[in-house]
Amino acid sequence: MMLKGHQSWTFENRPVILSTATVVGPEEGQGPLQNDFDVVHSDLWMGQDSWEKAEKKMMEEAGQLAMKKANLQAGDIQFHIGGDLMNQIISTSFAARTLAIPYLGIFGACSTSMEGLAIGSMIVNSGGAKHVLSGTCSHNCTVEKQFRYPTEYGSQKPPTAQTTATGAGACVIGKQGVGPVVTSATIGKVVDMGLTDPFNMGAAMAPAAVDTIQAHFRDLKREPGYYDLIVTGDLAAVGFDIANELFHKHHFPINQTKYMDCGLLLYDREKQGMQAGASGCGCSAVVTYGSLLKKVRSGELKRILVVATGALLSPLSYQQNESIPCIAHAVAIENGGN
Amino acid sequence: MMLKGHQSWTFENRPVILSTATVVGPEEGQGPLQNDFDVVHSDLWMGQDSWEKAEKKMMEEAGQLAMKKANLQAGDIQFHIGGDLMNQIISTSFAARTLAIPYLGIFGACSTSMEGLAIGSMIVNSGGAKHVLSGTCSHNCTVEKQFRYPTEYGSQKPPTAQTTATGAGACVIGKQGVGPVVTSATIGKVVDMGLTDPFNMGAAMAPAAVDTIQAHFRDLKREPGYYDLIVTGDLAAVGFDIANELFHKHHFPINQTKYMDCGLLLYDREKQGMQAGASGCGCSAVVTYGSLLKKVRSGELKRILVVATGALLSPLSYQQNESIPCIAHAVAIENGGN
Numbered sequence: 001m002m003l004k005g006h007q008s009w010t011f012e013n014r015p016v017i018l019s020t021a022t023v024v025g026p027e028e029g030q031g032p033l034q035n036d037f038d039v040v041h042s043d044l045w046m047g048q049d050s051w052e053k054a055e056k057k058m059m060e061e062a063g064q065l066a067m068k069k070a071n072l073q074a075g076d077i078q079f080h081i082g083g084d085l086m087n088q089i090i091s092t093s094f095a096a097r098t099l100a101i102p103y104l105g106i107f108g109a110c111s112t113s114m115e116g117l118a119i120g121s122m123i124v125n126s127g128g129a130k131h132v133l134s135g136t137c138s139h140n141c142t143v144e145k146q147f148r149y150p151t152e153y154g155s156q157k158p159p160t161a162q163t164t165a166t167g168a169g170a171c172v173i174g175k176q177g178v179g180p181v182v183t184s185a186t187i188g189k190v191v192d193m194g195l196t197d198p199f200n201m202g203a204a205m206a207p208a209a210v211d212t213i214q215a216h217f218r219d220l221k222r223e224p225g226y227y228d229l230i231v232t233g234d235l236a237a238v239g240f241d242i243a244n245e246l247f248h249k250h251h252f253p254i255n256q257t258k259y260m261d262c263g264l265l266l267y268d269r270e271k272q273g274m275q276a277g278a279s280g281c282g283c284s285a286v287v288t289y290g291s292l293l294k295k296v297r298s299g300e301l302k303r304i305l306v307v308a309t310g311a312l313l314s315p316l317s318y319q320q321n322e323s324i325p326c327i328a329h330a331v332a333i334e335n336g337g338n
Numbered sequence: 339m340m341l342k343g344h345q346s347w348t349f350e351n352r353p354v355i356l357s358t359a360t361v362v363g364p365e366e367g368q369g370p371l372q373n374d375f376d377v378v379h380s381d382l383w384m385g386q387d388s389w390e391k392a393e394k395k396m397m398e399e400a401g402q403l404a405m406k407k408a409n410l411q412a413g414d415i416q417f418h419i420g421g422d423l424m425n426q427i428i429s430t431s432f433a434a435r436t437l438a439i440p441y442l443g444i445f446g447a448c449s450t451s452m453e454g455l456a457i458g459s460m461i462v463n464s465g466g467a468k469h470v471l472s473g474t475c476s477h478n479c480t481v482e483k484q485f486r487y488p489t490e491y492g493s494q495k496p497p498t499a500q501t502t503a504t505g506a507g508a509c510v511i512g513k514q515g516v517g518p519v520v521t522s523a524t525i526g527k528v529v530d531m532g533l534t535d536p537f538n539m540g541a542a543m544a545p546a547a548v549d550t551i552q553a554h555f556r557d558l559k560r561e562p563g564y565y566d567l568i569v570t571g572d573l574a575a576v577g578f579d580i581a582n583e584l585f586h587k588h589h590f591p592i593n594q595t596k597y598m599d600c601g602l603l604l605y606d607r608e609k610q611g612m613q614a615g616a617s618g619c620g621c622s623a624v625v626t627y628g629s630l631l632k633k634v635r636s637g638e639l640k641r642i643l644v645v646a647t648g649a650l651l652s653p654l655s656y657q658q659n660e661s662i663p664c665i666a667h668a669v670a671i672e673n674g675g676n
Contacts, residue, residue, distance in 0.1 A: 002464055003468065075344075088423075088655075089650075093650040097528040100528070102526060103665060104453060104525060105665075122460075126463070187442060188440060190431065190434045192435050312426060314428045315425075317426075322432065
C-alpha cells in the first residue's frame with residue numbers, strides 16, 4: 001500500500017531523479033545561485049517576439065536538456081507532466097507540442113513543481129512508466145502582466161510583493177539508475193484564511209505550507225529532525241516569518257536552522273531590490289533542481305523535504321471579491337547512495 | 339507492470355466507479371439525455387451573483403452528490419482530482435476549498451474529464467488511495483465570455499461553432515465495491531495540424547482523438563470490436579466527420595455503428611439550435627457519468643472507450659497567431675459484473 005496516513009504516499013521502489021535541468025533569466029543569473037543553473041539567458045526576450053513565447057522556450061530548453069543529460073530521447077519517456085501560471089497553462093502545453101511526449105497537464109499555481117514530481121514519482125513507482133519528464137516554468141513579464149500590471153508600466157510595488165522568477169526547471173524520473181531518490185510525497189488540501197491582497201501572496205500561502213508540512217509528519221510518523229532541510233516554495237520574507245510563527249504556535253518542533261524558503265534563496269534581495277523575495281512556478285523548480293539537488297547528490301544534504309506553495313486565485317476571482325485559496329504539496333528527496 | 343506499449347496503462351486491480359453525479363443547466367435539461375442527470379438547474383445563475391460562481395456551485399454539488407451516493411464523507415476520500423476551462427481552473431479549485439479533500443489540480447481543456455479519471459484510476463490501482471473523487475465542469479456563460487464573447491452580446495456564431503455545455507460531472511473511484519470498472523487508459527500526445535479557427539474546435543481536435551484511439555489499440559493489441567461503443571468527447575458534427583474520414587484514410591477498422599461523440603448526444607441540435615453540437619469540460623463528463631455509465635451498469639453496454647478531447651489554446655495564444663494544439667485521453671470502462 002503506497003498510501004500512508006490520510007494524504008501521503010511512500011515510494012517503496014525509490015524512483016530516481018536521473019537528471020535535472022534549469023534555465024533562468026538575467027536576474028536569476030546574477031543572484032547567489034548563479035553557478036547552479038545550466039542556462040542563463042542574458043535577455044528576457046530570449047530571441048522571441050513575445051514574453052509568452054520566451055517562457056515556452058525556456059520550458060522546451062529545460063525539458064530537452066534534462067532528457068539529454070539522462071541520455072534519453074523523447075521516445076524513451078512515456079509521460080510529460082507539467083503546468084505553469086499562464087491561462088490554460090499555454091507555456092507548458094505548447095512546449096509539450098514540441099517535446100512530443102504523451103502529456104498530462106496539471107495546475108497548482110506555484111505548487112505545480114512538486115505536484116508534478118509527486119504524480120510522476122507515483123507513476124514510476126507503480127510501474128506505470130519507465131521514465132517521466134516533469135517540469136514547470138514562469139517568466140517575470142508574463143506573470144506580472146497577467147496577474148498584476150505589465151512590467152513596462154513600471155508601477156511601484158509594496159515591500160510585501162514578491163518578484164516572479166524567470167526560469168524553467170525540469171527533471172527526468174526513472175525506475176532505476178544513479179541519482180537522488182524520491183521517497184514520499186504529501187498532497188495538500190486547499191487552505192484559505194480569508195486573505196485577499198494579491199501583493200502579499202506569501203502571507204496567504206504560509207498556512208497552507210504549514211498544514212501540508214504537519215500532515216506529512218503526521219502521516220509518515222516522523223520527526224522534523226529526519227530531514228537535513230525543509231524548504232518551502234515561495235513564501236518569501238513575509239510568508240516565511242508567518243510560517244515560523246505558526247510552527248511556534250502549534251508547538252511543532254521544526255529546527256529553525258533547518259527550515260528555509262526557495263523565495264529567499266534565489267535573489268540577493270537587498271542588492272537586487274527584490275522586495276520580499278521570489279515567487280512563481282519557476283522559483284521552487286530552479287532552486288530545487290538547480291541548487292538543492294546538487295547538494296543532495298554531493299551528500300551535503302542527505303534528506304530534504306521540498307514543499308512547493310501555490311496561490312490558486314485568478315485576476316477574475318480577485319475582482320469578484322473572493323479571498324485567495326492556497327495549497328502546498330511536499331516531496332521528500334534523499335541521496336540515493338549510488 | 340501497469341505500462342502497456344508506449345502510452346497506456348492497464349489496471350489489473352480493476353478500480354471501481356462506485357458512484358457518479360451530474361448537475362446540468364437548463365438547455366442540457368431539455369435535451370435528449372434529460373432523464374439521465376441528477377440535478378437540472380432551470381436558471382443559468384443558479385442563485386449566484388456571477389457565472390463563475392454558478393459554475394463552481396455545480397462542481398460542488400456534483401462532488402458532494404457523488405460522495406453521498408457512495409455513502410462516503412470527505413474524510414473517507416484521499417484525493418480530489420479535477421480541473422476546468424477557467425483561467426487558473428478557479429471553478430474546480432474553489433470547489434476544492436469547499437470539498438476540503440487533498441487536491442490535485444489538472445488541466446487538459448475538455449480532455450480533463452478523462453485525464454482525471456485516468457490519473458485517479460492509476461492512483462487507486464496502485465494502492466495510492468482507497469477512494470478518489472474526480473470531476474470537471476463548464477458553464478456556457480463563463481467559457482463563451484472567456485474564450486469568445488460574453489453571451490449577453492448575442493453575437494452570431496458560424497455553423498461550425500459548438501455550444502459550451504453547462505454542467506458538472508463527478509465520480510468516486512474505489513478499490514473495491516459495486517459498479518463499472520476502469521480497465522485501461524491511454525494518455526495522448528499534443529497534436530497540432532495548424533488549424534487556427536477558435537470557432538471550429540472540432541476540426542482542430544479530431545486528429546488528436548484519432549491519434550489517441552489508434553495508440554490505444556496499438557498499445558493494448560486490441561481490435562476496435564472489443565468495445566461496444568467508442569465515444570469521443572466533443573468533436574461535434576464537423577470534427578466527428580473529420581475523425582471518420584481519418585479512420586477511413588488510415589484503414590482503421592472502426593465499426594461506424596459503434597463510434598459516437600458526446601458533443602452530438604447532449605442536445606437535439608436542430609430543435610435546440612445548437613450549431614455543430616456541444617463542447618466544454620462538462621460535455622463529456624455529464625454524458626459519460628450521466629448517460630453512458632447508466633448503460634454500462636445495466637449491461638446494455640458491456641465495454642466502452644471514452645476519448646475526451648481538448649483544445650489547449652488560450653485567447654492570448656490565438657492573438658499571438660499560434661495554431662491550436664490539441665490532445666485526447668482515452669479511458670476504458672467495463673461492466674463490473676457485480
